[in-house]
Amino acid sequence: MTREHRKHVLVTGANGFQGGAVARLLAADGHDVRGLVRDGAKAAALPAGITPVHGDLGDPEALRAAFDGVTHAVVTVPLEYDPETVAGYARNLAEAAHEAGVRRLVHNVNTPLPDELGPYPGFETRRVAERILLEGKVPVVAVRPTVYLENLFSPWNGPAIVNDGVLAYPLPADRKVAWMSHADLSRVAARALDEGIPAGRAWNVGGAEILTGPDLATAFGRALGREVTYQPLDVVAFEEGLGRAIGPEAAAGVAGIYHYAGTGRAPDLLAPSPADVETVFGVRLTPVAEWVAAQSWESWARAAD
Secondary structure (H helix, E strand, O other), X not given: OOHHHOOEEEEEOOXXXXXXXXXXXXXXXXXXXXXXXXXXXXXHHOOOXXXXXXXXXXXXXXXXXXXXXXXXXXXXXXXXXXXXXXXXXXXXXXXXXXXXXXXXXXXXXXXXXXXXOOOOXXXXXXXXXXXXXXXXXXXXXXXXXXXXXXXXXXXXXXXXXXHHXXXXXXXXXXXXXXXXXXXXXXXXXXXXXXXXXXXXXXXXXXXXXXXXXXXXXHHHHHHHOOOOEEEEOOHHHHHHHHHHHHOHHHHHHHHHHHHHHOOOXXXXXXXXXXXXXXXXXXOOOOOHHHHHHOOOOXXXXXXXX
């Protein structure tokens, strides 16, 4: 990569699943990547090729230091659902990026946003952050991913899929979803840093196939060589279980998205056109069966023994 094409990119949440995937891809592509982490103790866990910088989105001075010398950024708001706190994060990011002369910022919104306003902090806090960043002085591309396939490769889902052939998730069976991998998100975000992608707007992005719950289970079964059935999970039970892992406030923010999905409103919210995503961003999206086949599901079988 020539020096004129090399970007100096700040990635927030680089020690997380989404930010980590973006940071690894950009570093592998030859860009200079800084990973912003809130917990300095976790900085050592960043992959090789990513320079750790310690800071918090609520600390303007730390953000200014992190953005110094940066040409591009990919930012994700953490699991925080207090409206004023999230708005403060967005303002701090917008101001620090502008002061540093950042050429382009990609905002991972975390979720698609329905047109209607509602009582769900998981949507409304992200709507506020998106608006603040888009109205700032730095060119911004907002990407709104659907639901991650990696949610299913987890202690909550993996053992049941492998050992019982049950794929349980808090979405109605008939809800259509373009399930997306973290790797596909990273490719979309990396492409959105380029000038060819129109800035100043939000893009709904998802995976290669639009599937109902039973369709998803069939794709899993085909890849795993066994029968897999879909089971809609009660959202309240999901929220309670998630709350034990990440705390009740964060769990309520996440679960609100699934509560909304269960109402049947905005039926295409989680199903953006795969062809449109591939055309706009110039990427190849990963089919579900291909993603499933690439995961080490046997680790969950051992865990259940």
